[in-house]
Amino acid sequence: MNKMLKALNKQVYEELASAYLYLSMNTYFKAEGFDGMANWMYKQWKEEISHAGKISEYINDRGGRVELEALPKPQVNWSSPLAAFKAAYKHERHISSCIHKLVELARKDGDLPTENMLAWFVSEQVEEEATAMDIVDKLEKIGDNISALYMYDSLLGQRE
Numbered sequence: 001m002n003k004m005l006k007a008l009n010k011q012v013y014e015e016l017a018s019a020y021l022y023l024s025m026n027t028y029f030k031a032e033g034f035d036g037m038a039n040w041m042y043k044q045w046k047e048e049i050s051h052a053g054k055i056s057e058y059i060n061d062r063g064g065r066v067e068l069e070a071l072p073k074p075q076v077n078w079s080s081p082l083a084a085f086k087a088a089y090k091h092e093r094h095i096s097s098c099i100h101k102l103v104e105l106a107r108k109d110g111d112l113p114t115e116n117m118l119a120w121f122v123s124e125q126v127e128e129e130a131t132a133m134d135i136v137d138k139l140e141k142i143g144d145n146i147s148a149l150y151m152y153d154s155l156l157g158q159r160e
């Protein structure tokens, strides 16, 4: 496997680790009685699986072979919904930096197809970060107001 395909293989792992983290947050929210946030995380889990699939398919299309790595056990509990979404935001920033490094590598190699494929992920990460940041912001404003928290929970539950 060439250097680029190896790096993309690592990104499949990163996307699956994202999925694993968000499924863990899904069960945390469910256990805490925040069904809306649990639903939001379930949808996020599905998105991450599709991100991993996109990159995996691309590797296949380029004649490479994906080698799945073992995933670490994700965190299972957070101190509050705010703490969980702060962790999600931090994680998305990490993923953005992984994607940007891949773009740099593709550019260095003059690998236009890979750079083009990654352009979708660059835009996606802007959206992912903005969404997580917005939820953190709202949760910070809600603070200890339980009724506002449950109202916001049901709003997040509407995510399709």
Ligand code: OFO
Binding pocket: 014, 015, 018, 047, 048, 051, 092, 095, 125, 128
């Ligand atoms: Fe959350 O965007 Fe993929 O990892």
